[in-house]
């Protein structure tokens with residue numbers, strides 16, 4: 001099944017969920033693919049103290065399981081102290097061992113049902129859905145806690161040939177109460193169309209970690225567009 005096979009919602013469903021009840025869009029900070037512990041502990045503290053951050057994702061690539069677990073051990077307390085959700089990327093098994101608040105799973109990162117069985121009802125489980133309405137509906141049916149669409153803009157962090165339009169966010173929030181995340185090439189200057197379209201979260205890497213003023217300034221720069 002492709003998105004072309006989807007039947008449009010009947011008009012009477014258009015205001016099925018009262019959008020007034022939806023919380024304002026929040027910031028979801030994703031780590032660089034490589035970090036140095038312990039130096040990154042202070043970088044994370046600076047980022048999380050730069051403004052209200054709802055969630056932090058540890059997204060390490062091409063490192064050992066031991067390194068991921070050591071990073072979790074160092075960074076989880078920083079998030080816990082600030083009541084920021086700690087989400088581990090890719091690996092439900094390591095999320096369980098580390099005591100993470102949840103896991104983000106791409107389409108090739110394993111089944112949502114298995115992750116739920118492992119992590120329990122209280123865990124936050126996110127699913128990458130690229131530009132696909134079908135994948136998002138499937139993720140919702142399979143028990144995801146949020147769906148992520150992207151990449152909305154060009155990004156060197158994770159080059160992607162998927163390019164959703166902001167309208168997919170508006171479509172999703174009309175259809176589902178499950179939160180949606182917008183990701184990919186998002187900076188303060190280009191976030192407004194995604195916020196306006198209904199993103200519950202905007203997820204960012206370079207906007208925070210490559211900000212010339214440091215990660216705290218990177219987070220603080222979202223102040224106006226997120227209406228803090």
Ligand SMILES: Cc1ncc(COP(=O)(O)OP(=O)(O)O)c(N)n1
Pocket residue numbers: 030057059089090104105106107108109126128148149150158181183203
């Ligand atoms: C919030 C969020 N959205 C999407 C992704 C991408 O996940 P995935 O497709 O598995 O790619 P990798 O990040 O694992 O390279 C994400 N990590 N977080």
Ligand SMILES: Cc1nc(C(=O)O)sc1CCOP(=O)(O)O
Pocket residue numbers: 030128130149150151152154155156157158160183184185186203204205206207
């Ligand atoms: C991790 C990730 N996932 C994407 C997706 O489209 O699923 S885009 C992306 C990278 C986001 O990094 P930046 O904010 O630096 O562009």
Ligand SMILES: [Mg+2]
Pocket residue numbers: 089090104105106109
């Ligand atoms: Mg992945």
